[in-house]
Amino acid sequence: MFIIGLGTAVPLKRYSQRESWAALQNSPSFPGLKPRSRAILKKVLCGENGIESRHLALDPLAEVFNPTPDTLQERFAREAPALAAAAARRALSDAGCVAAEIDAVLISTCTGYLCPGLTSYVSEELGLRPDVFALDLVGQGCGAALPNLRNGAALIAAGSARRVLSVCVEVCSAAFFLDDDAGVLISACLFADGAGAAVLSDEPLPGRRRVEWTFTDSRLVTAERDTLRFTHQNGMLRNRLLPQVPQVAGAVAGKLFTDSLRATGVRRDQVAGWILHTGGRDVILSLRDHLELSDADVRHSAAILRDYGNMSSPTVYFVLERALRDAVPDGPWWMSAFGAGFSCHGAFLDVRQP
Numbered sequence: 001m002f003i004i005g006l007g008t009a010v011p012l013k014r015y016s017q018r019e020s021w022a023a024l025q026n027s028p029s030f031p032g033l034k035p036r037s038r039a040i041l042k043k044v045l046c047g048e049n050g051i052e053s054r055h056l057a058l059d060p061l062a063e064v065f066n067p068t069p070d071t072l073q074e075r076f077a078r079e080a081p082a083l084a085a086a087a088a089r090r091a092l093s094d095a096g097c098v099a100a101e102i103d104a105v106l107i108s109t110c111t112g113y114l115c116p117g118l119t120s121y122v123s124e125e126l127g128l129r130p131d132v133f134a135l136d137l138v139g140q141g142c143g144a145a146l147p148n149l150r151n152g153a154a155l156i157a158a159g160s161a162r163r164v165l166s167v168c169v170e171v172c173s174a175a176f177f178l179d180d181d182a183g184v185l186i187s188a189c190l191f192a193d194g195a196g197a198a199v200l201s202d203e204p205l206p207g208r209r210r211v212e213w214t215f216t217d218s219r220l221v222t223a224e225r226d227t228l229r230f231t232h233q234n235g236m237l238r239n240r241l242l243p244q245v246p247q248v249a250g251a252v253a254g255k256l257f258t259d260s261l262r263a264t265g266v267r268r269d270q271v272a273g274w275i276l277h278t279g280g281r282d283v284i285l286s287l288r289d290h291l292e293l294s295d296a297d298v299r300h301s302a303a304i305l306r307d308y309g310n311m312s313s314p315t316v317y318f319v320l321e322r323a324l325r326d327a328v329p330d331g332p333w334w335m336s337a338f339g340a341g342f343s344c345h346g347a348f349l350d351v352r353q354p
Contacts (some may be wrong), residue, residue, distance in 0.1 A: 001157065003349070007090025008096055010308065014055050019096075020054075027062065048279065057171055059173075072236060073113075080174075080195075081122055083194065084169070087314070100129055102164070103164065104132060108313050120134065124168065134289070142277055143341070143343050144339065150345075166321070175239060200213075215348040216348075218343065225340075248342055254290030266332050276298060277315050304318045332350060
């Protein structure tokens, strides 16, 4: 399977972390928070947490302060199909592909629910064929892109599709609210909205740098399920985010990578590129330690975190797009993402000039 086109999309409104802190201080909700909660918000938004700005489907930013289950669901229903379709159009354009050539569309999300799913709305918006195979994937959190791509690779390998549209979209602001739970507060300071898409094919594009999906594996650590997950309270999604997330992510990602090297025979010194989910500053530091990486190795993940925040599942599409535009050498590239479950996924991409 080959990735022949990539596209990304974010809401138009971009907010700096300092703007978010100023809005918080002027909100009616802020005085009701405990002093510890206000200190957490100030530390994360004004400190060195690796994020400078985020794109959010909030206009004005004050929309975040008075959420109800209905307003959050309306935000997801309005923004998720539009973001997913925008990213998909850019991926199709990048691949030089028209909608009629798509045999299957796979869309992952965890920040909202629609029935029929997002594939119905996006297929209509893009003008995909009525016989397109449409599959909605939910509940995989930040790591969803790799299972999505793995499903696309399976469809192509089985001869069920020649070209597959893979999309991840998250409206994290549809799960934002404020209370005195540290995980809820930190989530509101780190997460952002966005969509990423890839066109997958059974053959590479002539004359283009080829990106071939050659190996994939996953690990599911159910004992750590409560470390990172969504729960529900008062009709709203509540992000459960425990302090040990960076250590768990780094340890599981490191073990998966070591096992994958052994399974494929790829040597550690042969890996030329690193496409890693950002998570947050502490997550990147933990990945650096467990994967024995340098600042240069994680520069694309760090840059996406700085400019966009943690967009959850679409993030690795942004990182891959940035790396392909940079002078990253040809060879095996390691892509990895992790999230709710606790789950971790990895894949080797063989990247080379035509």
